Amino acid sequence: MNDTSSAAAGPAANGFGGLPAAPYGGDEHGLICGFWIHPERPTEALPTLAQAQARLSDPEGGFLWLHLNLAHAGALPWLRRNAALAESFDEAQQQGSRSSRIERVGDHLFAVLNDVTFDFAFDVGDVSTLWMQVSEHLVLSVRRAPLRSVDRLRMAIKRGDRPRSSVALLDHLLRDQADELQRIVRQATERVDDIEDALLAGRHAGHEAEVAALRRLMVRLQRLLAPEPSALLRMLSNPPEWVADHDKQQLQQASEEFALVLRDIQALQERIRAVQDETAAHVAQENNQTLYVLTMVTVLALPINLISGLFGMNVGGLPLLEHKNGFWVVLGLIVVLTAGLTLLVLRATGRRK
Numbered sequence: 001m002n003d004t005s006s007a008a009a010g011p012a013a014n015g016f017g018g019l020p021a022a023p024y025g026g027d028e029h030g031l032i033c034g035f036w037i038h039p040e041r042p043t044e045a046l047p048t049l050a051q052a053q054a055r056l057s058d059p060e061g062g063f064l065w066l067h068l069n070l071a072h073a074g075a076l077p078w079l080r081r082n083a084a085l086a087e088s089f090d091e092a093q094q095q096g097s098r099s100s101r102i103e104r105v106g107d108h109l110f111a112v113l114n115d116v117t118f119d120f121a122f123d124v125g126d127v128s129t130l131w132m133q134v135s136e137h138l139v140l141s142v143r144r145a146p147l148r149s150v151d152r153l154r155m156a157i158k159r160g161d162r163p164r165s166s167v168a169l170l171d172h173l174l175r176d177q178a179d180e181l182q183r184i185v186r187q188a189t190e191r192v193d194d195i196e197d198a199l200l201a202g203r204h205a206g207h208e209a210e211v212a213a214l215r216r217l218m219v220r221l222q223r224l225l226a227p228e229p230s231a232l233l234r235m236l237s238n239p240p241e242w243v244a245d246h247d248k249q250q251l252q253q254a255s256e257e258f259a260l261v262l263r264d265i266q267a268l269q270e271r272i273r274a275v276q277d278e279t280a281a282h283v284a285q286e287n288n289q290t291l292y293v294l295t296m297v298t299v300l301a302l303p304i305n306l307i308s309g310l311f312g313m314n315v316g317g318l319p320l321l322e323h324k325n326g327f328w329v330v331l332g333l334i335v336v337l338t339a340g341l342t343l344l345v346l347r348a349t350g351r352r353k
Contacts, residue, residue, distance in 0.1 A: 029068070029075055030078075033045075034047065036062055036064050037163060038060065038162065039163075043157060043160070063139065065166075070144045071145075079140065083138075083140060086105040087105065088103070089110055092110075103234065104235045104239060107242075108133050108240070109239075109240070109243075110133055113173070114128070114129050114130070115129075117146060117147060127220060128143060128147055130147055132170065134166050134169075149176040149179075152176045153172055165247055167244070167247035171247065171254050175254055177258075178257045178261050189268055191214065192214065195207050196271075199282070207279060208279055211272060212276070215269065218272065222265050222266070222269070232251070299345060300341060303338050304334050307330060307333065
């Protein structure tokens with residue numbers, strides 16, 4: 001069940017970690033899901049923003065995660081009225097900022113993360129953005145399209161996972177993103193393996209469009225999903241006071257995991273480029289062979305075209321005009337000239353080989 005599921009799916013979700021069934025995604029302000037999370041107490045589902053506000057007034061040592069649908073008309077107005085949004089958060093919505101980064105804004109952490117949509121089908125358009133604001137007792141996340149990593153995080157919490165802090169939840173999301181990206185790279189690698197096997201077997205036709213699409217996808221994933229290292233380093237060097245040392249170390253490790261996956265993407269891009277070059281070479285070779293055949297046909301047809309053109313001028317003085325075997329003489333001349341030209345072409349071709 002993805003994060004576009006209706007409230008009717010609520011009972012089916014019951015039983016994951018003992019969370020009570022709740023209307024899912026049915027809040028009038030676009031709340032997709034909400035949780036109060038405590039590292040030592042059972043997680044509490046918050047089906048409405050009214051309940052979330054009541055719990056936020058007394059978090060009891062835990063923190064809240066509210067995930068909203070930005071495509072809902074009431075989501076952003078509610079956030080502006082009731083949440084202490086950082087200036088960067090509001091600007092990112094207005095400007096559509098999509099550059100992945102995690103940075104400090106006052107006493108908050110602001111994150112822009114890109115992830116593949118829930119119905120990802122290896123298309124460059126299947127990448128969407130998640131905007132997050134993280135404080136000590138509140139994590140706000142908004143998106144316009146369902147995202148795989150967010151859905152994995154939501155299901156993990158329903159199964160009973162309890163991040164120890166709001167930063168730990170952000171770290172959990174980053175690791176889920178890295179796992180999802182690694183899965184995409186693995187699937188893309190398998191497809192490239194199949195294409196390479198086909199090329200080695202001489203079956204290179206029909207792969208050009210797929211290879212080009214894979215390369216565009218890898219370039220887009222690398223550009224959008226790679227967090228800006230400079231912004232993360234600045235944040236880790238001067239985090240808000242409420243961020244624990246353990247959480248900083250976890251974020252650093254998550255960043256290193258992303259770096260490993262991005263190196264895999266770069267290596268896959270090189271393989272895809274090599275496949276494209278090989279495919280282009282095969283296509284060029286076929287085109288050259290076709291052009292060579294057409295040229296040979298044109299050359300071999302030169303005697304018959306030339307002689308038929310001369311004898312078709314219909315002017316006085318044409319030779320063999322009154323000769324009873326004139327046709328056969330001209331035909332024999334064409335055959336001899338064509339045979340001689342064929343021998344010359346074959347000899348020239350043999351020397352070139």
